[in-house]
Amino acid sequence: xxxxxxxxxxxxxxIDALGVEDDExxxxxxxxGDLGAESIDFLDIxxxxxxxxxxxxxxxxxxxEDILLGEGNIEDGKLTEKGLAQVREKLSSLDxxxxxxxxxxxxxxxxFTVKMIxxxxxxxxx
Amino acid sequence: xxxxxxxxxxxxxxRGIGRKIAEVLASEGAKVFIVDLADPGGSLPQGMEFxxxxxxxxxxxxxxxxxxxxxxxxxDILVNNAGIVRDTLTLSMERSAWDEVIETNLGGxxxxxxxxxxxxxxxxxxxIINVSSIASRVxxxxxxxxxxxxxxxxxxxxxxxxxxxxxxxTVNAVAPGLIETEMxxxxxxxxxxxxxxxxxxxxxxxxxDVAAVVLFLALPGASYITAQTIVVDGGLSxxxxxxxA
Ligand SMILES: NC(=O)c1ccc[n+]([C@@H]2O[C@H](COP(=O)([O-])OP(=O)(O)OC[C@H]3O[C@@H](n4cnc5c(N)ncnc54)[C@H](O)[C@@H]3O)[C@@H](O)[C@H]2O)c1
Numbered sequence: 001x002x003x004x005x006x007x008x009x010x011x012x013x014x015i016d017a018l019g020v021e022d023d024e025x026x027x028x029x030x031x032x033g034d035l036g037a038e039s040i041d042f043l044d045i046x047x048x049x050x051x052x053x054x055x056x057x058x059x060x061x062x063x064x065e066d067i068l069l070g071e072g073n074i075e076d077g078k079l080t081e082k083g084l085a086q087v088r089e090k091l092s093s094l095d096x097x098x099x100x101x102x103x104x105x106x107x108x109x110x111x112f113t114v115k116m117i118x119x120x121x122x123x124x125x126x
Numbered sequence: 127x128x129x130x131x132x133x134x135x136x137x138x139x140x141r142g143i144g145r146k147i148a149e150v151l152a153s154e155g156a157k158v159f160i161v162d163l164a165d166p167g168g169s170l171p172q173g174m175e176f177x178x179x180x181x182x183x184x185x186x187x188x189x190x191x192x193x194x195x196x197x198x199x200x201x202d203i204l205v206n207n208a209g210i211v212r213d214t215l216t217l218s219m220e221r222s223a224w225d226e227v228i229e230t231n232l233g234g235x236x237x238x239x240x241x242x243x244x245x246x247x248x249x250x251x252x253x254i255i256n257v258s259s260i261a262s263r264v265x266x267x268x269x270x271x272x273x274x275x276x277x278x279x280x281x282x283x284x285x286x287x288x289x290x291x292x293x294x295x296t297v298n299a300v301a302p303g304l305i306e307t308e309m310x311x312x313x314x315x316x317x318x319x320x321x322x323x324x325x326x327x328x329x330x331x332x333x334x335d336v337a338a339v340v341l342f343l344a345l346p347g348a349s350y351i352t353a354q355t356i357v358v359d360g361g362l363s364x365x366x367x368x369x370x371a
Contacts, residue, residue, distance in 0.1 A: 040289050044247050051248075 001125050003118075010118045013048040017041055025114055032109040045117070053121060062120050063112060064090040068105060079103040087111075093119055127155030128345055133198045134158045135191065137181050137238060138208030140166035142307035143257065146333030147205055147340045148174055154341065156203065159194055161238075181208045181234030191241035200249065203344050204242040206235035206279070207257040211309060213268040224271045231275035232282065239286060239297075247293035253344045254290075256283050257336070258301040258355060260363040276301070280355050287353035296352035298343050303359025305331040327360030 011025045018035050031037040037045070042063045050057055060066040067073055067090065073083030084103060087096055094116060099107050134151050138144040139160025152158045152173035160166075161179045170176060177193075179186045195201050209231045212223040235256050246252025261269050262276035280299050287297035304310055304325065314321065314330065322330060339358050342348055357363060 038292060040247070040292055044293065047244065047248060 003122065006121050006125060007118045009052050010049070010114065010121055013045055013052055014114065014117075017044040017048055027113065027115040027118070029114050030110050031112045031114070035114075037112075049117070049121065053125065055124060057124075062117065068108070074105060077105050079105065079108070091116075093123075129203075130155035132156040132202040132344075133194060133200050134203035134205065134344070135161060135194060135201065135238065135242070136205040136207055137161045137234060139205075140164065140176070142309060143302065143305060143333045143336050144205070144207040146337040147207060150334075150337040150341050151203065151205075151344065156344075157198060159190075161190055162208070181206075181237060182229045184237045184240075187234075187237035188241045191238065191245070195245050201242055201245050202251065203253045203255070204238055204246075205255045205257070205340060206238055208234050209257065209259075209275075209309075211269070211272050213272065215268050216270045219270060227271035228275050228278070231272070232278040235279050235282060239282075243286070243290055243295060246295045247290065250294040252290075252295040253348075254286065254295065254297040255340050255343050256280075256297070256299040257340075258283075258299045260301050260303050260357060260359050262301060262355075264363050283355065284353045291352055294349075296343070296349065298351060298353070299355040300336060300339050300343070301355050301357045301359070301363075302336045303331055303357070303362040305333060305336060307333060324365065325360045325362045326365050327362075329360065331358060331360060 014020065014025050014035065015022060018037055018041055020035050024035060029035055042065070046057050046062060067083060067086045070083065070086065073080060073086065079087065084100060087099065087108070091111060094111055096111065099111060129151060132155070134156045136144050136148040136151070136158060139148040140162035144160065145166070148158045148160045149171055152171055156173065158174045159177050160174060161177050161181065163180060165176055165178065177190055179190050181187065191201065210227060212227050214223065239254055242252070242254065256279050258279050259272070259276040261273045262280050266273060280301070283297050283299040290297060304314065304321070322328065336358050339356050343351065
């Protein structure tokens with residue numbers, strides 16, 4: 001599958017799950033901030049990706065929300081060093097410098113962009 | 127026919143309230159699968175089909191829901207109606223009676239809601255209707271397990287409703303008062319006429335009274351109602367003492 005095909009399929013899933021317009025789904029668009037996604041949408045997106053790409057996506061793999069639940073990962077609404085280390089490990093392909101500067105929990109969702117999903121699917125499809 | 131082409135699952139649909147709900151949905155054109163412990167026997171009305179299953183089993187629920195979706199390509203309506211009573215004072219209640227009621231009445235709703243919701247959000251439509259009871263809010267001695275299960279199902283209803291609202295799926299509950307079915311027979315027999323007179327409407331409810339509200343919640347017009355519990359009790363739960371009134 002070419003990169004373009006992968007991106008097209010990801011886009012299709014996001015349009016269906018979030019009810020957004022084709023031209024809103026640029027690579028840099030953030031799911032929460034720009035496309036209005038909320039928690040149920042993350043599940044919906046995973047289900048749709050699984051269907052469209054015909055594969056299983058392990059929970060916590062694409063959107064590692066479980067980092068938020070980990071013991072000692074969060075203090076005062078911010079990620080601790082331990083939490084940040086886990087983000088680095090799980091989302092190794094991402095530039096998390098912004099998050100390092102402002103490790104508020106609410107900033108994590110800004111890491112989730114359309115490109116990030118496309119990159120993840122690329123790594124899976126091979 | 128207002129539910130043409132729609133597909134519904136009604137748990138505990140072999141008899142009583144569930145059976146009537148299934149019949150009413152089917153009479154509006156829906157294909158209705160009733161899930162129950164044992165085959166009700168006899169021929170079922172047009173559009174209704176029996177599936178044997180125990181709502182306490184998550185694996186069975188998953189299999190039944192997936193089977194229905196595989197066969198029909200859709201699931202529009204889920205009615206979590208299966209319920210039991212095991213009444214006895216808390217001080218004499220065995221833990222097994224507590225578990226059995228919670229697992230059937232509350233656990234059963236969870237078991238079916240989870241796989242059903244998954245298919246419903248994919249199609250961005252669906253109605254989940256849970257059958258509660260006024261026991262969730264008015265005390266009934268000997269019903270600690272039952273009342274807790276019904277208060278639980280109403281709280282569960284509100285939570286799932288919020289979670290699924292962005293996906294076009296509504297989740298509501300119906301809370302019947304005293305309805306003439308086998309379940310309430312003992313209570314009605316014991317209390318005699320005094321109980322009926324305590325009901326402002328001066329009659330017990332019928333399964334039709336409950337089914338009418340479930341149908342309303344399933345119809346297209348109710349798409350903006352979610353997270354609600356509608357009480358169907360002839361006024362029983364708000365009636366105080368009526369000295370000479
Ligand atoms: N009858 C009333 O006065 C009344 C009042 C308030 C609420 N309700 C609620 O209405 C619902 C239906 O009650 P009803 O009066 O029709 O009772 P009912 O006993 O006549 O019917 C209940 C049905 O559920 C089935 N069932 C029980 N356990 C099951 C299981 N584990 N798996 C699958 N099916 C199972 C039974 O086999 C039966 O067919 C229940 O949730 C009940 O709590 C009834």
